[in-house]
Amino acid sequence: MGMTIIKSFTFTMSVLTAMIVQAQEGIFDEYREMMGDDNPAVFVIDEGEEYWFAPAGPKQATLAECDLGLGPGVLEGAYAYLPRYFEDAGRVMDLEARLEFCMVELQGRSREDIHAKPYSLRGDQGTEMEALAAFIVDQSSAVAVSPSQDRPEERAMYALGEELFYYRAGPHDFSCATCHEQAGMRIRLQDLANLDSHEGAAGAYTSWPAYRISEGVVRTMGWRMRDCLRQQRLPELVMGSPASVALQTYLAVNAAGAELAAPGLKR
């Protein structure tokens, strides 16, 4: 029994080692060049704006007075300072956690309602959360990533994120770091970012949320974290949960100073 586990573990690791190989520099440059700058996220940004100003929930209120950290209704640059500690909530929040807070507080909506379907499934054309994320991040275009680390709660969140990044778990004994702690490598033909370096984290963090070509929808940063954990065969990451906020804080702080260029355009 013990031997079987060791054998299967060794097998898994050798497969993994075979899969992560040297990146081929610029292999998709021609493809990306031909794709040009026409990003369908422009439609989703508009849809997000409509959601932002649309009355919803039992209170039939809009999100227009939602405080993303720079004051009620201030959107320009707000995303760049997330995740951050919010006095009114008493915890560190990423964008999705904060939007959920506003939906509950301002619109009177339930957590169940908000979590029922935050992200698109196959065949969907987008969700409210995805549209809001696109709309909000667009208003931090070219703003430097500047997550606050002034408060102990914010520093603790970074430390938790770092711990989770290196935490090996699940049937494949996988951590985020298994794929993302070295530069210049790829899985299949996809480059793997070294997310514990500034350069790698900046490239990833500044380009999410992003329009996912393969799925035809905008994906949020929270969704991206959740999908990484899914691929690690870990339990589903809950939107806005401490684990989700922690991973995003880890990336944001590592990426600090880099200019946001989202929504990006991804394969």
Add this chain to the structure above:
Amino acid sequence: MNHSIQSAGMARRNFLRLGAFVAATAMLPAKLLAAMVRPADAFTATGLDSTFAQIGGIPELHDGIIFSTPDIAENGAVVPVKVEIDGNKLPKVDKIYVMVEKNPNPLSAMFNVPAGTKPYVETRVKVAQTCNLYAVVDVDGKLYMAAKETKVTLGGCGG
């Protein structure tokens, strides 16, 4: 390692913000389009040969067609294609077809090119698997083509 091609913010500023929903019929000059019929059988044909048969036969290779697709595509769901014509070699082109050999239905798009419009189209198509793509042009009923292989990769985790 930035997989972002371009921020939408940038793309957005390049566009005029117009998103009107208007009945399409108001705009269509019906007279000009009356003669055109969707080649439904060509769109539902399976296999390259029967698709060619539906549009009038097997085209001749012609170096006046400049057909660009990426050698390797990051995602088969969206493969950019560009068809340009060297006017010295093919002075007048009436129609442009884009075909993907191994798709369930190879014909992806057909363009009617009026006089005064450059025989030039750029679009993005789905490519089910690595195969040849074809740009076919119709010049007074004669068919010419250019072929180009595009490799389609399986994604990694996602960038």
Add this chain to the structure above:
Amino acid sequence: MAGKIRIRAQQQGDYTEVKALMRHPMETGLRKDQAGEPIPAHFIEEVTVTHKGNVVMHAYWGAAVSANPFLGIQFEGGAPGDEVAVVWTDNKGETGEGTTKIR
């Protein structure tokens, strides 16, 4: 949400370059949703680009044109300020339209 079109029309010397991006799912009818149910085919069948009311490009499309389709064309005879319109019709009879002025 469907129906929107973003258009850029730019004068490039003796010709006008038009780039249009359309909001449309372009479903082939071959995919299944998360529950395993087939997603019905839903795609743009016909696209017309006009310049001051004259057709400068007319296209028939199949379901293999990518979701949220892009179309780039070039035509002669345009001038800054002229109106360019893009109209589409899909297999469900829905339509979309957008207009812009040449810059």
